[in-house]
Each structure stands twice: as C-alpha cells, then as structure tokens.
Amino acid sequence: MKTKRRVVLLFAMVLAIHSVLPVDNAVCAIQTGKRAPTFALSDIDGHPYKLIEAQGRQMTVLFFFDAQSTSSQGGLLMLDRLLRQYKNSKLTVWGVTQSKSEDVRRFIKKSDITFPILLDTTGVSKHYDAQLVLPVVCSLGPQLQVLDYFQGGGEHAEAALVRLAERQIHRDQPALAHAIATTVSKEAPTNAAAKAVQGYAALAEGKPDQAKKVFDEISAMPGKDAIIGKEGQAVVLARQGRSDEAMALAESVVKAAPERAVPHKVKGDLLIAKGDRKAAEAAYKSAVASSEAAPFQMAETYNQIGRWYAQSGEYKAARDYFEQAIAMDPYYLEPTSNKGVTYEKEGLWRKALTEYRKALALDKTDTVAGVLARKAEEMMALQKDAASKKRIDQLIDTLVKRYKSQAAIAGAQPEDDWTSRPMVLTFVDIQESGGLPARDGLSIALATRLGELLTSSGRVQVVERAVLERLLSELNLGASELTDPQTTLKLGRVLAAKLIGTGALLYLPDSTMLNLRMIDTETTQIAKTITHRLPAGANLDRELFDLNRELLKTVMAKYPLRGYVVQVEGKQAMLNIGRNQGVTTGTTFDVIEKGEAITYKGRVLRREANTVGRLEVVKVEPDVCFARIVEQKRLVAQDDPVKEVLVEIAAKGGKDET
Known part of the structure; x- marks a missing residue:
C-alpha cells in the first residue's frame, strides 16, 4: 500500500514539474516544422470543422482549454477581445476542449466568445498532448506546419502570446502585434520580451521615436533584460542613420552578450553600408551562429547573410540561408522573393516563378513580386514560342554585329524633318549602392514596371527586356561596363532608342533614393533628371505611377508629336501620324502656321509660328489618326503642320487605380 502511495505521489510530482516546463518537442508528438495532425470536430451546435480546410490560411491558432478552468481560458478570451477590434488580421483561432457540452455551452454564453469552440469527442487532444496540462497553444502556418507549441499557464501562457505577437510583425500586422504585446505587458510589467x-512593432509602423521610448524603458530593467533594450536602441539608431552611435552600442552589447544575434546583425548592416564587405560577412556569420533571438529576428539575420552571398554571385549558398530564414518565419516574404531573384539571375525562370508565386501567396498586393512574376511568365512563354524565339535570335544577331561594327541604323530616311518618328526608350541599367536592403530585385522590378506603364500609355515604345538582356549577355556587358556613358549611348543607338534611362538606387537606413537620368542618344544631352525618394513601407505601385507621369510629361514637353493635316472633312481632320508614332485617343494638337523665313544681310530669320486651330484625337489607326476640330481661327486645311500640346496627363500611363 505504501508503494502504491509513493507511485501516486511520484506521478503527481512529475505532472507538477511538467506543467511549469516548456514542452520538449523530442518527446512530444507535436514537433515544430512538422505538419500538424489533422482532425474533424464539431462545435456545440453540430457545425463541422476540418483542419484541412484551414490549409492556405495565413495563420491558424489551436487553443486547447478547460471550459471550467478560468486559468486556462485567459489567453483565449484576450485573443477574442483583440480580434473583434482587428477583424482584418487574417488570423484564424479555434478553441478545442474535452469539457462536457453543458459546461461548454455555459462558457460560450458567459463569455459571448466569437471563435468556434470545438468539442473533442474523438481524442484529438491526445495527439496534441493537451489532456493533463492546459492551456495548450499550437500555431500553424499556411501549410498546416507547426510554427510554435506552448503548454501550460503562467509564464508559458505569456510566452505563447508573446510569440504570437512576434509572428504578426512579418505578417504585416504590426498594430495587432503591438496590441497583443501591450496586453501581456499590462499583466506582466516585467516581461521584457513583450x-x-x-x-x-512601432518600427514596422514607421515610428522610430516611439520605438526608442520603449527600448529606453527596457534598457533600464535589471540583468539580461537590459541587453534586449540596448540592442533595440542600436536598431533604432541604425534606422535613424546615426551609424557611429549604432555601431558603438552594438559593439558594447556584443561584448556583454555575444550570444545575442541582433547586435551582430546591426554591425553587419553598418559595415556593408561603409563598403567593408569582408567585415560585414564576419558579423553576419557571428549573428547566425548566435543562439538568442526571436524567430522573426533570426529570419532577418539568415536573410541578410543570404543577400550578402547573392550579391557575391554565390547563389546556391544564398538560397540555403534563404531557406533557413523561411523555416524560421514563413510569413517573412523577403527571403522567398530573394530566392526567386537568384534563380532569375541564373536564367532558371520556372524556378524563379515558383518562388515569386509563393511570395504573392503571402501578399498578393506585393508590387515587386508581382512584376517579377509577370516577367518570369513572359520569359517562359518566349522560350516555348518557337517563332518569337527565332525572331529574337535573329534580331540579337543583327544587333550584336551592329554594335561591334558601330554601323548606323539601316532603314528609310523620313520623308521630312517635321513628322515625328516613333519615340523609343530603353532602361539600360540601374546601379545599386549604399546599404544592403532586405529585399533584392527592386532595380529589376522598377525598370520593368516603368516600362510596362510607359508602354501602356501608348505614347512611348519601350525596348523589350528580353531583347535587352539577351543583347547584354551576348556582348558580355555587365554592371561595371554600363557605368561608362559612351557604352550606354552606343547601346541605345544600336537599339534605335531615342532615349536611354539609366541611374542609381541609393539605399539609406529609412528610405531609398532613386536618381534617374533620361539621355538623348542623338544629342547626348540629359533630357531629364529625376531624384525621387521612396520611403520605407511606401506604396511602390503608387510611387512608380507618379514617376511614369513625370516621364511622360518630359517626353511630351521636350519631344512633342508633330505631323501634317492630310485631309479635312467637315469638323474632322486626318493626320499623317498614328499609333506607331505614339498618338492616343485624346491627344491634343495645335494647328500652326510656320513663321515666314526672311533673309536679311545673309542671315535667315524666321518668325514664331502662329496657332490657328486646335484638334483633339478621337480615333487612332497604326499610321494615321482622326481628330475633331475644337477651334479654328481660319479653316484648317490640307498640309497644315500640327504640334502636340502638353495637357494634364491624368489618364496617360493607364488608369490610376492605386
């Protein structure tokens, strides 16, 4: 009998210890990174819920609790309150309980909870090790992989909620992250992680001053908690561009707590911005070798060293690090997209497209992933289209010969020096400098998207990216060669482009500066210089739409369409230029009389042209257009010259849907 009592006592002690220790995945059926056990349960009203139906949702939280135990319900009720406020959080929460149906019904009535509460009548809780120690919180990713698993109340319940808050940062839900963490902090004011x-979260919302205030408070806490605050202060200083202060603080934290990953990463970012790639690599390697950081921070660290290797052309090593970043935080879009860029640079378009589509599955509105995915689709389609491939092969062969011989562009000379020829533009290369951004491919996406917008305007013809990239490859012209202005001009002339777009992206701690130059290949003059700041977190599509409008205004102001009246019928005139020259419906022309030339003492003097009428295009064909006569000071007649008038181009470049 004494032996039996000792066994019972020992078992109780084991349970007590187990309830206050984190679950060891090695002995638990649930393991992070593995697919969660599927199940089918019903709620109190008999409505069925199948876990497989949650596949594809951004995040699903299974909260196992006891309907009669208030201590196991706190986290669930807190989430319910918060998600009533943040209805667009894309977070699914299911409560699961083995409690009796009458107890569950009383709980639902008392709490007025909005989450489904599922009755476990088939032993699901056993598979999740959620029978004896409650609550159990299990967070699942889009493919139902286990992200986090916490068991027990008290500190473990706090840790589960803090981890859930951390997961929201890369889910682009910083407000929800802040709200969950704030709620935990109110209950546990000394929880530095919360x-x-x-x-x-404040940094993710673009509020560095607010973030600094929080980290200042943490740095005043005792012991290791102060280290968390100081590394946060270093991150804020780096974000504010106070590099020397950030470096000094990061180095002091590294000395005090070398096992912390964040200060090593801060050092790496600052060093690479100074151009010290070797020292940056060492710092990044120290960061990934460190053991202490939240998953979202480790994901950023793995992504950053992956970017370093990708920038060095070591794409396989880069992808290995990107994979580790994704495993740490599947909601972090950057490493998935970056992995696609490495495949693109190797010409592996199908693999690149797969990664871009994964990125779009995380955020279908992501401009960079969307543009890169479209480009990959076009390249794949081109490879399958034998006729198009043959056309480009022949064109590239001709262009390569023309470039090497510096031959002039063949073709018929224009019949006059007044009528406009097609306005052809190409973006040759956009150099990158400054810091190492978390996201690769911005320069590619920027040039591609601007090309799409300009082409859709109908006013400008943009050289196909497939043609340009093939030509650069055949001529072995890389980024360093394209920094030579004469090389870019020569390339533009070979492509029969009137304008060449080139420039640079300067990555700053809080934004990106774009310097774009449009160069006239005939005069070698800079037609337009645009300096544009892209704030961190800005709507990139909106920013590019505005850039497109500015470029179109430049083209229309400096290179207005010109032509002649071919014939007039009533209130309508036909002009000798059309879609091929860039005419679009709504284009406005002035009808002009050229000033008469007078020779005086050997000099030819010409008076300014007079405007005698205005036309608005109502119909466009490839080589001609038809315009209604809006006004005329005299009758518009055949052979009258016309010149485009710069008007507001809100409708140019595609409909503004941003």
Whole structure:
C-alpha cells in the first residue's frame, strides 16, 4: 500500500514539474516544422470543422482549454477581445476542449466568445498532448506546419502570446502585434520580451521615436533584460542613420552578450553600408551562429547573410540561408522573393516563378513580386514560342554585329524633318549602392514596371527586356561596363532608342533614393533628371505611377508629336501620324502656321509660328489618326503642320487605380 502511495505521489510530482516546463518537442508528438495532425470536430451546435480546410490560411491558432478552468481560458478570451477590434488580421483561432457540452455551452454564453469552440469527442487532444496540462497553444502556418507549441499557464501562457505577437510583425500586422504585446505587458510589467515586441512593432509602423521610448524603458530593467533594450536602441539608431552611435552600442552589447544575434546583425548592416564587405560577412556569420533571438529576428539575420552571398554571385549558398530564414518565419516574404531573384539571375525562370508565386501567396498586393512574376511568365512563354524565339535570335544577331561594327541604323530616311518618328526608350541599367536592403530585385522590378506603364500609355515604345538582356549577355556587358556613358549611348543607338534611362538606387537606413537620368542618344544631352525618394513601407505601385507621369510629361514637353493635316472633312481632320508614332485617343494638337523665313544681310530669320486651330484625337489607326476640330481661327486645311500640346496627363500611363 505504501508503494502504491509513493507511485501516486511520484506521478503527481512529475505532472507538477511538467506543467511549469516548456514542452520538449523530442518527446512530444507535436514537433515544430512538422505538419500538424489533422482532425474533424464539431462545435456545440453540430457545425463541422476540418483542419484541412484551414490549409492556405495565413495563420491558424489551436487553443486547447478547460471550459471550467478560468486559468486556462485567459489567453483565449484576450485573443477574442483583440480580434473583434482587428477583424482584418487574417488570423484564424479555434478553441478545442474535452469539457462536457453543458459546461461548454455555459462558457460560450458567459463569455459571448466569437471563435468556434470545438468539442473533442474523438481524442484529438491526445495527439496534441493537451489532456493533463492546459492551456495548450499550437500555431500553424499556411501549410498546416507547426510554427510554435506552448503548454501550460503562467509564464508559458505569456510566452505563447508573446510569440504570437512576434509572428504578426512579418505578417504585416504590426498594430495587432503591438496590441497583443501591450496586453501581456499590462499583466506582466516585467516581461521584457513583450515590451520588445511593442518596440519592433512601432518600427514596422514607421515610428522610430516611439520605438526608442520603449527600448529606453527596457534598457533600464535589471540583468539580461537590459541587453534586449540596448540592442533595440542600436536598431533604432541604425534606422535613424546615426551609424557611429549604432555601431558603438552594438559593439558594447556584443561584448556583454555575444550570444545575442541582433547586435551582430546591426554591425553587419553598418559595415556593408561603409563598403567593408569582408567585415560585414564576419558579423553576419557571428549573428547566425548566435543562439538568442526571436524567430522573426533570426529570419532577418539568415536573410541578410543570404543577400550578402547573392550579391557575391554565390547563389546556391544564398538560397540555403534563404531557406533557413523561411523555416524560421514563413510569413517573412523577403527571403522567398530573394530566392526567386537568384534563380532569375541564373536564367532558371520556372524556378524563379515558383518562388515569386509563393511570395504573392503571402501578399498578393506585393508590387515587386508581382512584376517579377509577370516577367518570369513572359520569359517562359518566349522560350516555348518557337517563332518569337527565332525572331529574337535573329534580331540579337543583327544587333550584336551592329554594335561591334558601330554601323548606323539601316532603314528609310523620313520623308521630312517635321513628322515625328516613333519615340523609343530603353532602361539600360540601374546601379545599386549604399546599404544592403532586405529585399533584392527592386532595380529589376522598377525598370520593368516603368516600362510596362510607359508602354501602356501608348505614347512611348519601350525596348523589350528580353531583347535587352539577351543583347547584354551576348556582348558580355555587365554592371561595371554600363557605368561608362559612351557604352550606354552606343547601346541605345544600336537599339534605335531615342532615349536611354539609366541611374542609381541609393539605399539609406529609412528610405531609398532613386536618381534617374533620361539621355538623348542623338544629342547626348540629359533630357531629364529625376531624384525621387521612396520611403520605407511606401506604396511602390503608387510611387512608380507618379514617376511614369513625370516621364511622360518630359517626353511630351521636350519631344512633342508633330505631323501634317492630310485631309479635312467637315469638323474632322486626318493626320499623317498614328499609333506607331505614339498618338492616343485624346491627344491634343495645335494647328500652326510656320513663321515666314526672311533673309536679311545673309542671315535667315524666321518668325514664331502662329496657332490657328486646335484638334483633339478621337480615333487612332497604326499610321494615321482622326481628330475633331475644337477651334479654328481660319479653316484648317490640307498640309497644315500640327504640334502636340502638353495637357494634364491624368489618364496617360493607364488608369490610376492605386
């Protein structure tokens, strides 16, 4: 009998210890990174819920609890309150309980909870090790992979909620992250990890001053908690561009706590911005070798060293690090997209497209992934289209010969020096400098998207990217060669482009500066210089739409369409230029009388042209257009010259849907 009592006592002690220790995945059926056990349960009203139906949702939280135990319900009720406020959080929460149906019904009535509460009548809780120690919180990713698993109340319940808050930062839900962390902090004011989430959420929302205030509070806490605050202060200083202060603080944290990953990463970012790639690599390697950081921070660290290797042309090594970043935080879009860029640079378009589509599955509105995916689709389609491939092969062969011989462009000379020829433009290369951004492919996406917008305007013809990239490859012209202005001009002339777009992206801590130059290949003059700041977190599509409008205004102001009246019938005139020259419906022309030339003492003097009428295009064909006569000071007649008038181009470049 004494032996039996000792066994019972020992078992109770084991349970007590187990309830206050984190679950060891090695002995638990649930393991992070593995697919969660599927199930089918019903709620109190008999409505069925199948876990497989949650596949594809951004995040699903399974909250196992006891309907009669208030201590196991706190986290669930807190999430319910928050998600009533953040209805667009794309977070699914299911409560699961083995409690009796009458107890569950009383709980639902008392709490007025909005989440489905599922009755476990088939032993699902056993598969999740959620029978004896509650609550159990299990977070699942889009493919139902287990992201996080926490068991028990008290500190473990706090840790589960903090981790859930951290997961929201890369899900682009910083407000929800802040709200969850704030709620935890109110209940546990000394929880430094919860406070840190508030700081990083503020940074994600573009509020560095607010983040600094939070990290200042943490740095005043005792012991190791102060280290969390100081590394956060270093991140804020780096974001504010106070590089020397950030470096000094990061180095002091590294000395005090070398096992922390964040200060090593801060050092790497600062060093690479200074151009010290070797020292940056060492710092990044120290960061990934460190053991202490939240998953979202480790994901950023793995992504950053992956970017370093990709920039060095070591694409296989880069992808290995990107994979580790994705495993740490599947909601972090950057490493998935970056992995696609490495495949693109190797010409592996199908693999690149797969990664871009994965990125779009995380955020279908992501401009960079969307543009890169379209480009990959076009390249794949081109490879399959034998006729198009043959056309480009022949064109490239001709262009390569023309470039090497510096031969002039063959073709018929224009019949006059007044009528406009097609306005052809190409973006040759956009150099990158400054820091190492978390996202690769911005320069590719920027040039591609601007080309799409300009082409859709109908006013400009943009050289196909497939042609340009093949030509650069055949001529072995890389980024360093394209920094030579004479090389870019020569390339533009070979492509029969009137304008060449080139420039640079300068990556700053809080934004990106774009310097874009449009060069006239005939005069070698810079037709337009645009300096545009792209704030961190800005709507890139909106920014590019505005850039497109500015470029179109430049083209229309400096290179207005010109032509002649072919014939007039009533209130309508036919002009000798059309879609091929860039005419679009709504284009406005002035009908002009050229000033008469007078020779005086050997000099030819010409008076300014007079405007005698205005036309608005109502119909466009490839080589001609038809315009209604809006006004005329005299009758518009055949052979009258016309010249485009610069008007507001809100409708140019595609409909503004941003």
